[in-house]
Amino acid sequence: MTDLVELRTxxxxxxxxxxxxxESIRFSTGRFLKKFFNSVDVADNGETGLQSYKNHTHDIVIxxxxxxxxxxxxxxKKITELNPDAFIVFVTASRDHEEYDGVAKSFKVTKPxxxxxxxxxxxxxxxxxx
Amino acid sequence: xxxxxxxxxxxxxLGAFFAAFTISSLHDKHLQHEKETLREKLIDEAKAxxxxxxxxxxxxxxxxxxxxxxxxxxxxxEYLQENHFIHEDKTYIKVNPxxxxxxxxxxxxxxNHVKYKITSLNPLNPKNKPDSFEQExxxxxxxxxxxxxxxxxxxxxxxxxxxxxxKLSTERSCLQCHQINGYxxxxxxxxxxxNIPNDSYYESIENLEKHSKKYNWFVYIVIYLLAIVVAxxxxxxxxxxxxNKKLTQQIQENELQTDIMLTQSRQAAxxxxxxxxxxxxxxxxSTISMDVNxxxxxIEFKSLNDxxxxxxxxxxxxxxxxxxxxxxxxxxxxxxxxxxxxxxxNIIMEELIRLTEKSLQYHNIxxxxxVDATCLIHTYVQEFSQVLLHLIQNAKDALxxxxxxxxxxxxxxxxxxxxEIIIAIEDNGGGIDENxxxxxxxxxxxxxxxxxxxxxxxxxxxxxxxxxxxGTINVSNTKDGAKFIITMKIESCDE
Numbered sequence: 065m066t067d068l069v070e071l072r073t074x075x076x077x078x079x080x081x082x083x084x085x086x087e088s089i090r091f092s093t094g095r096f097l098k099k100f101f102n103s104v105d106v107a108d109n110g111e112t113g114l115q116s117y118k119n120h121t122h123d124i125v126i127x128x129x130x131x132x133x134x135x136x137x138x139x140x141k142k143i144t145e146l147n148p149d150a151f152i153v154f155v156t157a158s159r160d161h162e163e164y165d166g167v168a169k170s171f172k173v174t175k176p177x178x179x180x181x182x183x184x185x186x187x188x189x190x191x192x193x194x
Numbered sequence: 195x196x197x198x199x200x201x202x203x204x205x206x207x208l209g210a211f212f213a214a215f216t217i218s219s220l221h222d223k224h225l226q227h228e229k230e231t232l233r234e235k236l237i238d239e240a241k242a243x244x245x246x247x248x249x250x251x252x253x254x255x256x257x258x259x260x261x262x263x264x265x266x267x268x269x270x271x272e273y274l275q276e277n278h279f280i281h282e283d284k285t286y287i288k289v290n291p292x293x294x295x296x297x298x299x300x301x302x303x304x305x306n307h308v309k310y311k312i313t314s315l316n317p318l319n320p321k322n323k324p325d326s327f328e329q330e331x332x333x334x335x336x337x338x339x340x341x342x343x344x345x346x347x348x349x350x351x352x353x354x355x356x357x358x359x360x361k362l363s364t365e366r367s368c369l370q371c372h373q374i375n376g377y378x379x380x381x382x383x384x385x386x387x388x389n390i391p392n393d394s395y396y397e398s399i400e401n402l403e404k405h406s407k408k409y410n411w412f413v414y415i416v417i418y419l420l421a422i423v424v425a426x427x428x429x430x431x432x433x434x435x436x437x438n439k440k441l442t443q444q445i446q447e448n449e450l451q452t453d454i455m456l457t458q459s460r461q462a463a464x465x466x467x468x469x470x471x472x473x474x475x476x477x478x479x480s481t482i483s484m485d486v487n488x489x490x491x492x493i494e495f496k497s498l499n500d501x502x503x504x505x506x507x508x509x510x511x512x513x514x515x516x517x518x519x520x521x522x523x524x525x526x527x528x529x530x531x532x533x534x535x536x537x538x539x540n541i542i543m544e545e546l547i548r549l550t551e552k553s554l555q556y557h558n559i560x561x562x563x564x565v566d567a568t569c570l571i572h573t574y575v576q577e578f579s580q581v582l583l584h585l586i587q588n589a590k591d592a593l594x595x596x597x598x599x600x601x602x603x604x605x606x607x608x609x610x611x612x613x614e615i616i617i618a619i620e621d622n623g624g625g626i627d628e629n630x631x632x633x634x635x636x637x638x639x640x641x642x643x644x645x646x647x648x649x650x651x652x653x654x655x656x657x658x659x660x661x662x663x664x665g666t667i668n669v670s671n672t673k674d675g676a677k678f679i680i681t682m683k684i685e686s687c688d689e
Binding site for chain 1: 477478479480481482483484485486487488490491492513557558
């Protein structure tokens with residue numbers, strides 16, 4: 065297991081956008097992400113997420129899939145259209161294997177995120193972002 | 195059953211036979227008795243003749259013979275002593291009992307149907323010689339001294355007659371004439387033979403017999419007809435019993451079938467409920483797990499501080515409460531109460547929306563409602579909710595399958611003036627194929643690919659509505675989807 069402190073040092077320079085329609089999840093996940101990343105923005109659906117990305121061009125986008133107004137996968141596609149190198153992490157409740165068309169750099173984790181899963185996610189982000 | 199019937203019918207047949215036999219033999223006995231009575235009457239008639247003759251003879255014997263004036267061509271009796279005398283130019287001839295009897299009998303035999311004759315085995319007058327019957331009778335009476343009469347019923351060569359002989363014993367008065375024959379007092383000396391033509395007697399007998407035969411036939415036919423009627427009645431009642439039994443069995447089977455279906459649809463509803471709970475729980479579980487992750491990360495970074503720890507723990511506590519109340523809500527919603535409750539219909543609607551909200555949101559389905567009445571209804575709440583829930587689930591499934599965006603379900607509630615409420619559940623999920631629209635309320639009919647779907651949902655919805663809620667359900671296709679319309683009678687709608 066990679067040292068979390070080490071990962072934190074590595075990731076501290078990156079910015080992240082977290083998109084979820086549930087306020088309590090945005091709050092707790094946002095708080096968690098702040099421990100690792102330089103800056104964390106949150107959005108409550110695909111539309112506001114896309115808007116935020118347009119403004120800040122975050123290094124990493126972590127998003128829920130099923131959301132009102134615009135789903136995470138649609139938003140991811142649009143972000144990739146803007147920036148083909150965009151790095152997107154899908155957080156989904158579904159355990160099914162899903163392909164996300166039009167997204168180059170991405171992976172998927174399944175909710176709810178246990179400490180083990182969340183560590184793996186952070187580690188994988190650190191690996192892929194280099 | 196067949197064997198039992200056969201035994202029953204056999205018993206019935208034998209019973210009828212014995213009944214008919216008993217009645218007819220009783221009747222035969224009665225006939226016999228009638229015949230006997232008729233015979234007795236004939237015998238009594240003969241005895242009466244005989245006694246009257248004997249009385250006349252006794253009178254004659256008492257006066258030791260009487261003298262009659264000689265008229266016609268009668269001559270004094272050569273067998274008698276002092277057989278005549280002449281007085282004032284007239285001849286008086288002695289007539290003894292035997293001769294008197296003969297004379298009376300001759301007059302009688304000319305005039306009456308009853309003929310009689312004096313006879314003896316040892317007659318003084320050869321005219322009184324016995325015929326074969328008389329000879330037989332007199333010989334019998336000679337041997338059986340204690341008997342007074344001998345008679346027989348003849349039926350020879352189509353002539354039917356009754357022949358009778360009464361015994362004449364030798365009395366003291368007789369000896370004045372008969373001593374010469376060597377008789378002693380008490381000896382049998384002869385008899386009176388009485389011949390009664392008995393056509394009427396035989397006619398009566400024949401009539402009786404004919405009647406009796408008819409009567410027997412009648413008894414047999416009536417009893418057998420009765421037996422047949424009884425057999426038919428028994429047969430019909432057994433058929434009916436059998437039919438009733440079959441019917442009851444079928445009803446029980448149907449009820450069992452309905453029970454099984456109800457159980458299966460409850461299980462399906464339970465599955466729906468579990469899936470809805472899963473959706474409801476996703477958010478609180480995610481929040482809890484992130485709260486835990488925050489605490490664990492702080493420990494890793496050695497940056498744990500009281501304030502953040504408290505915040506995280508308070509958040510966990512809050513979400514645990516959400517989890518627990520969700521379970522309570524579902525439990526309450528699905529708890530079968532089996533009795534009617536008073537409840538505001540909009541409370542049911544709101545509850546329903548709250549329970550389905552997350553799972554609908556998850557599939558990007560917008561649920562809207564328009565309730566134009568706030569009725570306090572009296573109904574089986576759990577079953578009513580189950581019906582609505584199933585229709586929402588159905589709409590949801592159709593939307594997921596047939597539509598990718600702008601999915602919606604719209605529920606409306608209207609009140610009619612005649613204590614009816616109309617609930618419409620409409621979606622834009624593509625509607626129902628016109629070819630199967632007539633079949634969707636039938637049991638075990640399903641278009642869903644899920645192998646756990648038994649195709650009972652809409653059937654149970656209809657059954658529950660019809661049987662428990664005094665309601666009906668209809669479906670029609672709209673522009674983009676289907677519209678289910680429930681019409682329900684309610685006791686009252688107090689707003």
